[in-house]
Amino acid sequence: MGCFYSKGERKFPGQEDPITLASQTAFSVSDVEALFELFKRISGSVIDDGLISKEEFQLAIFNNRSKENLFTSRIFDLFDVKGKGVIDFGDFVRALNVFHPNAPKEVKIDFSFRLYDLDSTGFIERHEVKQMINALLCESEIKLTDEMIETIINKTFLDADPNHDGKIDKSEWQNFVSENPSLLKIMTLPYLREITTTFPSFVFNSKMDDDVST
Numbered sequence: 001m002g003c004f005y006s007k008g009e010r011k012f013p014g015q016e017d018p019i020t021l022a023s024q025t026a027f028s029v030s031d032v033e034a035l036f037e038l039f040k041r042i043s044g045s046v047i048d049d050g051l052i053s054k055e056e057f058q059l060a061i062f063n064n065r066s067k068e069n070l071f072t073s074r075i076f077d078l079f080d081v082k083g084k085g086v087i088d089f090g091d092f093v094r095a096l097n098v099f100h101p102n103a104p105k106e107v108k109i110d111f112s113f114r115l116y117d118l119d120s121t122g123f124i125e126r127h128e129v130k131q132m133i134n135a136l137l138c139e140s141e142i143k144l145t146d147e148m149i150e151t152i153i154n155k156t157f158l159d160a161d162p163n164h165d166g167k168i169d170k171s172e173w174q175n176f177v178s179e180n181p182s183l184l185k186i187m188t189l190p191y192l193r194e195i196t197t198t199f200p201s202f203v204f205n206s207k208m209d210d211d212v213s214t
Contacts, residue, residue, distance in 0.1 A: 052087040074115055101192065103188075109178075109184070125166065129156060133152060159176060
């Protein structure tokens with residue numbers, strides 16, 4: 001296991017003891033140290049300030065700082081638990097923990113509910129589901145007709161909104177996801193189980209540093 005703090009080494013904002021972070025997450029101490037190397041790389045890709053901005057986050061995911069996507073933006077906002085417009089290392093580890101294969105299902109369900117609750121009202125409404133579907137389709141470059149999207153939304157609310165009030169509360173969402181566990185696939189990154197040997201390269205583009213420098 002490498003040394004997380006070296007004498008004279010630069011201290012990053014929000015840099016916490018790896019043992020503490022490991023005790024609060026599904027990551028081991030070695031995992032946390034590996035994540036720190038990944039964090040340093042992302043946080044220094046545009047401005048080397050030891051914090052990840054939304055621009056750097058988009059660059060890491062899309063390898064394109066100008067390509068903004070609602071899904072990516074929403075993930076960033078949920079990672080940014082302090083609401084400062086940047087992600088520090090402690091935020092980074094705790095947020096990635098949600099996507100760990102060993103993270104409790106309840107944690108994933110709660111995060112996914114907040115992901116879709118774009119207006120932070122405590123409910124998921126039709127317009128929010130439509131916005132997220134369009135964002136996910138845009139990211140995956142899949143095209144569906146408006147009629148097909150409306151069919152998906154109608155089916156979702158038919159199954160998830162049993163009292164037919166036009167909105168899904170957290171309890172209804174929990175029941176819906178429990179009956180449709182495939183919905184949580186997006187909330188799990190299998191590579192995080194072996195973060196010490198393989199970074200999640202399908203999320204964080206390996207060409208990031210090269211393209212920034214050109």
